[in-house]
Amino acid sequence: MMEQELEAAIGIRIRKLRIEKGLTLDDLASASGVSRAMISRIERAEASPTASLLARVCAALGLSLSAFFAEEEQEASPLARRHEQQVWRDPETGYVRRSVSPPGTSSAVDIVEVEFPAGGRVSFPPHAASHGMTQHIWVFEGEMEMTIGETNHHLFPGDCLFMPVGEGHVFHNPTSKPARYCVVLNRSTR
Numbered sequence: 001m002m003e004q005e006l007e008a009a010i011g012i013r014i015r016k017l018r019i020e021k022g023l024t025l026d027d028l029a030s031a032s033g034v035s036r037a038m039i040s041r042i043e044r045a046e047a048s049p050t051a052s053l054l055a056r057v058c059a060a061l062g063l064s065l066s067a068f069f070a071e072e073e074q075e076a077s078p079l080a081r082r083h084e085q086q087v088w089r090d091p092e093t094g095y096v097r098r099s100v101s102p103p104g105t106s107s108a109v110d111i112v113e114v115e116f117p118a119g120g121r122v123s124f125p126p127h128a129a130s131h132g133m134t135q136h137i138w139v140f141e142g143e144m145e146m147t148i149g150e151t152n153h154h155l156f157p158g159d160c161l162f163m164p165v166g167e168g169h170v171f172h173n174p175t176s177k178p179a180r181y182c183v184v185l186n187r188s189t190r
Contacts, residue, residue, distance in 0.1 A: 028057065050122075052122055097113075113180070119175075123170045124169055126168035133166060145170075155181075
């Protein structure tokens, strides 16, 4: 999907989910901490949301980023070919997020491949909608620094970090080379 088409699809999806939940722009702005004007601009595809901003809006809508990007399909296929997988680029940091998992299946697990630029940093604030969800961060190439609360973890190729999602965390590439890693998100809240 082209970048402009994806921006339009993001805006349409946010508006649809907001209306389905009976939320006004003001309600969603209050729940997410994102200004009403910014949400309106995103819904009209006049602005590209950053990863952090989109995560706050998704949390206010009761969704993870993976669930937000999962395409709504009538019939789910157990196979997701690479060329069919949803790809999104964060306009602020340039990090690229590829939804690897086949969309629309009954699995509570989402697999996401991330290419994270050198020096990049993305903060995901705590959000109640994700409490109970967990994720594994598995580094393939480069290095990543993960901060969860006051705890920092420096990850190298082959390292895997298990962490809760809802407590908030920071992804940071402290090096001058890009990093590539996998996020395995478990949406079940046990």
